[in-house]
Amino acid sequence: MSVSKAEASEYHSKDFNWETLRQEIENDPSLNYHLLPFNSPQPEEQHSNDSIKAWQNFHVQHSSGKFFKERRYLLKEFPELVSCADGSKVLEVGCGNGSTALPILRGNEKIILYACDCSNETLERAKEFIAASNVASVEHRLHPFYCDFATTGFPKFLACDYCREMFSCKDQNCLSDVGEKRTHETDSLSMEERSCCVGGVDFVTLIFTLSAVPLQTMPTAIRECFSVLKPGGLLLFRDYGLYDMTMLRFESDQRVGFREYMRSDGTRSYFFCLDTARNLFISAGFIELEIEYCCVKSVNRRNGESMRRVWVHGKFQKP
Template sequence: MSVGVTAEAEEYHSKDFEWETLKQEIENNPSLHYHFLPFPPPPSSSSSSSSSQQQQQTLNDSDAWRKFHNRHSAGKFFKERRYLLKEFPELVSCGESSKLLEVGCGNGSTILPILRGNKDIIVYACDCSSEILERAKEFVETSDVASVKNRFFPFYCDFCTTGFPEWLACNYCRGSRPQKQHDCFSDIEEKNRPQLTYLSRESDSSIAGVDFVTLIFTLSAVPLQGMPRALRDCYSVLKPGGLLFFRDYGLYDMTMLRFEPEQRVGFREYMRSDGTRSYFFSIDVVRNLFVDAGFIEVELEYCCVKSVNRRNGKSMQRVWVHGKFKKPL
């Protein structure tokens, strides 16, 4: 790994300040009190009506992210996440033909450094935007990655609204719930799923699960009530003993504090002007979500990084949550 990549990795996994100190500072600032106010519950309605409203909102969220990707399809909006090789060294040291599922791959900013860092790993990558998948495929194929044709398989999957396709199922999940296999992947009826579009996969045959799943700034874009199902889906495609690598926005991150009161759509949940949403995680929330889904916690901590905006010279306090979780053997 080059000196530049090592420096970048250390920058993104450091503790320039203590999270508890930042918490006290933010919560003692009267101008930011609206971030911590209880969020009023939605008006009471029948369970069927509430379920329908949630499904409609989820569809709206997916549509907003598709439009976002279309606007930023050139790829300049994202930088390659080379620091992930330092964060999760298992992606470099894993055995030959290990399989990874990247959830919400975007333009390939996570995929490329992983494919470069391990010439034997096989990557399956999904997103809710066919356009951005084509762009990711183009970026990977025109890169300097060796033997990419047989190691990169992008496919369409709307993580917010449906579970993963049947061919991703691990053998353990197939064997433990044979009466209705698709329950492992989604609480939404099979007939309501959109037709999956395979961009480079030649066969629908089962791959018997994956060794790793990466959730990198993806779960925060899922409505809070949909996160438990999303994590159960991830659990179901992992082989026993497999690892899920997590990185996402942490509570009191600078971007959270920039949201205005009217942009709050839930407790610690916000919506941008373009319709995309973001949730800001505490350690406790992440722990509860993953443990409830069946995972074993391996690592879980805040990454607190102080960076400087090169254009205006202002210091920015960034907070991310770093996690590593294991599916029991």
């Protein structure tokens, strides 16, 4: 088995039962503080501003691109990115150093990827990282741009007001055909050649991005993703799950909300249960296709410690 296939198999496996883990955690008195209610005293706007600055500083500090590994398992988890129509458009939200963008571009040479991040420095590193990988025609298929989608929304070049209105009417000319393979001649046009916008996207990927957004702004952020998707388009979601190992390592004074924590560098992380994730997306108008815990046991090579990782995997469709 190749390295990439081995990694995909590992990340897709079910090494332990989440309910068993839940019972263990909730019966451990030393971890009881994770279960307590929490009321945040800070206003929502302050949460958002602080979070943006913290992530910008984080990306500057880890600008070498070595902090995150290429997420080769994504195409196994989300095979729609490989089988979709030629010229399908993907919006990757929170692209970081390109660890998600690269396998998507590798896996489908006909896909067009719009990748955004809240750090201009990180976008430059992502472009360098992907350019060095020699992916076919990447200069024509990758369109990185600066955006903090949770506070300012997506730029109009993705979907103008007219297109967003048409999406809500489910015009047949606007429907996504993510499951078919046919060439869209207009999709080969550059943004400069278009009169207004690219006409919306067929996929939105939220891969370990939503958890970095303050909980209060998540509904707005998800509605923004919904607004630029064509009817029938898919939102592909993967993020930290409740009782993941990293959650249990946070101290009580690092809590900034219920199931929400702040690291020493000011970056945030929220840990999703299935119901919370499901309700967020359904409330925004999505239809649930898949949602489950992905439970993976791995071993730290340095100290031999067994680590139980929990992620939430989900697929949601715009009607």
